[in-house]
Amino acid sequence: MSTPLLQVQGLVKRFGGLTATDRLELSLAAGETHALIGPNGAGKTTVMGQLTGELLPDAGRVLYDGQDITRWPVPQRALAGIARSYQITQLLHGFSVLENVMLVVQARSGHSFGAWTPVHRQRALTAPALQALAQAGLAERAHDDVMALAHGEHRQLELAMALAMQPRLLLLDEPLAGMSQGESARMVDLLQGLKGRYTMLLVEHDMQAVFSLADRVSVLVYGRAIACGTPAEVQADPAVRSAYLGDDHG
Numbered sequence: 683m684s685t686p687l688l689q690v691q692g693l694v695k696r697f698g699g700l701t702a703t704d705r706l707e708l709s710l711a712a713g714e715t716h717a718l719i720g721p722n723g724a725g726k727t728t729v730m731g732q733l734t735g736e737l738l739p740d741a742g743r744v745l746y747d748g749q750d751i752t753r754w755p756v757p758q759r760a761l762a763g764i765a766r767s768y769q770i771t772q773l774l775h776g777f778s779v780l781e782n783v784m785l786v787v788q789a790r791s792g793h794s795f796g797a798w799t800p801v802h803r804q805r806a807l808t809a810p811a812l813q814a815l816a817q818a819g820l821a822e823r824a825h826d827d828v829m830a831l832a833h834g835e836h837r838q839l840e841l842a843m844a845l846a847m848q849p850r851l852l853l854l855d856e857p858l859a860g861m862s863q864g865e866s867a868r869m870v871d872l873l874q875g876l877k878g879r880y881t882m883l884l885v886e887h888d889m890q891a892v893f894s895l896a897d898r899v900s901v902l903v904y905g906r907a908i909a910c911g912t913p914a915e916v917q918a919d920p921a922v923r924s925a926y927l928g929d930d931h932g
């Protein structure tokens with residue numbers, strides 16, 4: 683069996699007396715879509731933060747492509763291909779959708795394009811930015827001001843910006859949050875189209891979406907993974923049903 687793209691081993695994160703991540707084990711094969719679910723406060727966002735490098739664990743290791751990245755800072759992980767898509771509050775207003783994504787491409791490229799002619803520079807940034815927008819279903823909005831986007835399109839732009847990082851591991855933090863039914867269905871379709879091309883870790887409260895998208899699901903309760911398996915296995919697990927899916931409540 684090939685090395686998993688992501689391995690989380692014995693991860694622990696404490697906030698004072700609270701153990702938000704409790705000896706977590708997680709493994710994602712390359713190309714897998716893995717959902718992390720659990721009730722409010724279970725520790726899902728805290729895990730995401732430790733994968734991006736925004737939070738440092740108190741114990742345990744994070745291995746990415748076989749390398750120990752536990753202490754790597756955020757930019758190093760991003761350049762290695764770990765991208766997080768979550769609600770971005772700092773879009774550049776007054777700039778187009780395309781220009782906002784081009785800035786991500788420029789940051790990702792790691793150089794200033796100083797020696798390039800404007801035409802070459804423009805092309806080097808535009809083509810990958812347009813490709814990311816197309817993958818996120820926003821190509822036709824490329825030249826509109828970001829302010830003109832509807833909520834669902836805003837979330838698509840966040841996905842495009844994560845894709846512009848050319849990730850191998852895509853961390854999706856509640857991509858359906860606040861969406862209408864129609865917008866959710868569109869986003870699920872888009873994510874369905876990305877399946878297999880990226881390794882994805884999905885945190886999401888919409889169970890219908892989770893069970894339709896994920897190859898495997900890990901269930902977190904009080905920071906601990908109480909179950910991990912296919913959507914069918916997890917839905918049938920008695921511990922999951924009583925702790926999370928509300929079996930006890932009919």
Ligand SMILES: Nc1ncnc2c1ncn2[C@@H]1O[C@H](COP(=O)(O)OP(=O)(O)OP(=O)(O)O)[C@@H](O)[C@H]1O
Pocket residue numbers: 697700702720721722723724725726727728729
């Ligand atoms: N910076 C922090 N300082 C102190 N406690 C924190 C901090 N961040 C999270 N917590 C606590 O850690 C626990 C896990 O929080 P976390 O946000 O990771 O849960 P979650 O599963 O993402 O919840 P939700 O589904 O509501 O987003 C919660 O009890 C939360 O209050």
